[in-house]
Amino acid sequence: MSNDPFGFDELAGGTAPKVDTGPDLSRFAPKAKTIDVEKAAAAKAAGEAHGFHSRSPRQPREPAPPARPEPPKAKGKRLVIGRRRRGEGGDIGQLSLTGDPEVLKEFVRRATFERATYVGFLGQMLELWEREHGKLPDDFEI
Amino acid sequence: MPTVVVANTKGGSGKTTTALVFAGEIVAAGGKVVILEGDPNRPMARWATRRGTPVIEANKTKVGSAADAEGEIRTIAGESRIVVITTDNDDEAVFDWIEGASAWSHFIVADPEGSPNQWLNSVASQADLVLIPFAPTTLDANQVARTIQVIRHIEKMARKTVLHRILVTKASPGAVVTRDEREIRENLAKNGLPLMTTTLHDRPAFRALFKFDALLSDLPVSQAPEHQVNGLAGARADAKALSEEILTLLTQAQEQAA
Ligand SMILES: Nc1ncnc2c1ncn2[C@@H]1O[C@H](COP(=O)(O)OP(=O)(O)OP(=O)(O)O)[C@@H](O)[C@H]1O
Ligand SMILES: [Mg+2]
Numbered sequence: 001m002s003n004d005p006f007g008f009d010e011l012a013g014g015t016a017p018k019v020d021t022g023p024d025l026s027r028f029a030p031k032a033k034t035i036d037v038e039k040a041a042a043a044k045a046a047g048e049a050h051g052f053h054s055r056s057p058r059q060p061r062e063p064a065p066p067a068r069p070e071p072p073k074a075k076g077k078r079l080v081i082g083r084r085r086r087g088e089g090g091d092i093g094q095l096s097l098t099g100d101p102e103v104l105k106e107f108v109r110r111a112t113f114e115r116a117t118y119v120g121f122l123g124q125m126l127e128l129w130e131r132e133h134g135k136l137p138d139d140f141e142i
Numbered sequence: 143m144p145t146v147v148v149a150n151t152k153g154g155s156g157k158t159t160t161a162l163v164f165a166g167e168i169v170a171a172g173g174k175v176v177i178l179e180g181d182p183n184r185p186m187a188r189w190a191t192r193r194g195t196p197v198i199e200a201n202k203t204k205v206g207s208a209a210d211a212e213g214e215i216r217t218i219a220g221e222s223r224i225v226v227i228t229t230d231n232d233d234e235a236v237f238d239w240i241e242g243a244s245a246w247s248h249f250i251v252a253d254p255e256g257s258p259n260q261w262l263n264s265v266a267s268q269a270d271l272v273l274i275p276f277a278p279t280t281l282d283a284n285q286v287a288r289t290i291q292v293i294r295h296i297e298k299m300a301r302k303t304v305l306h307r308i309l310v311t312k313a314s315p316g317a318v319v320t321r322d323e324r325e326i327r328e329n330l331a332k333n334g335l336p337l338m339t340t341t342l343h344d345r346p347a348f349r350a351l352f353k354f355d356a357l358l359s360d361l362p363v364s365q366a367p368e369h370q371v372n373g374l375a376g377a378r379a380d381a382k383a384l385s386e387e388i389l390t391l392l393t394q395a396q397e398q399a400a
Contacts, residue, residue: 022167022170022171022172023167023171023385023386023389024171025168025171025172025173025248027393027396028143028144028173028248028249028389028392029143029248030143030174030244030245030246030247030248031143031244031245032208032212032241032242032244032245033143033240033241033244034241035237035240035241035268036267036268036302038300038302039267039268039300039302039304040237040264040267040268041300042267042300043260043263043264043266043267043300044260044263044264046263047259047260047263047264
């Protein structure tokens, strides 16, 4: 509208080329897609391995494949992590962690950038560390 | 038709803002968008209701199939090119809504809540792109890693990949990049964590989206002094770069799949 204050579009019968340089959406045109049931089942299994509970009153469409989360191998002092959601759940794993800030830093660094199997526990480990050993170190950095 | 999931299990990282910015660019380009909201706080539904954008509350609108879902969306949409669907209470029905929405919209943009749950897993499993907004402070790096872990777990179990990118948000605008931000960027890159080139900088115009229940293209909502918004040109440039980068990524993915 304000792009065309003189009404050129209308004069041209509305067929004037749009001067808009916006992106072309033609290859993303609406089209019904079907759910990827394999991925859906894997997501369900992953969720169960993480202790999530479905919020659906319905039955799942596909049976989830059995989940086999890798048990983390811990050295040194172990702290047990418990996850409880909506009044259910239980312990989900053990990881090695001491009260030494240097160990904590190294743990976070490795968990963040090297050990994909550990990072899922990171948020809880930090909370737990704070609970066990007090405030996280001031200069806490990765 | 593609589904973009904006996910970071860290709260306040800019998920909802990113989702809305991208949705706004698609609408501005003449496209249609379904915003799937998985947050019980329902910021998107509130934004939509206040501005008269149609909202479907999935717990009140039960659907038995994707065709039902599509019908509901078409009916409520009318002339609107955005529909918000709040589905936070049900991670099974969300599959019907995704199928139904893909038949009506160019894009589905999913905005989960800021903590990990099964809804996020379900929706992420159907994503064509998972965008992980990340405010570059040290502790947030942990949460990015958590989110990526969930994705990798799904990839491993499904033996399929999920396209994902980290998006730096709320970074200081201007030439100065903080030491923290630079180190974090370097660390992410060094460790092969895929980063978007685009940054959504910290700009008042992005906060104004929820203040005025607007899209960037609606701002300023009037010429009145109290409606003036700072950082609008910068926000528009960020938004444009974001949508272009997303569309390029998805185009490449489509071409690879073909
Ligand atoms: N790029 C930005 N510039 C300025 N402010 C921003 C930006 N991104 C987000 N914000 C502000 O940060 C706050 C949190 O953003 P937002 O709600 O988008 O995060 P979220 O990840 O969706 O949070 P939640 O986990 O609660 O869902 C909001 O006040 C928002 O206005
Ligand atoms: Mg949000």
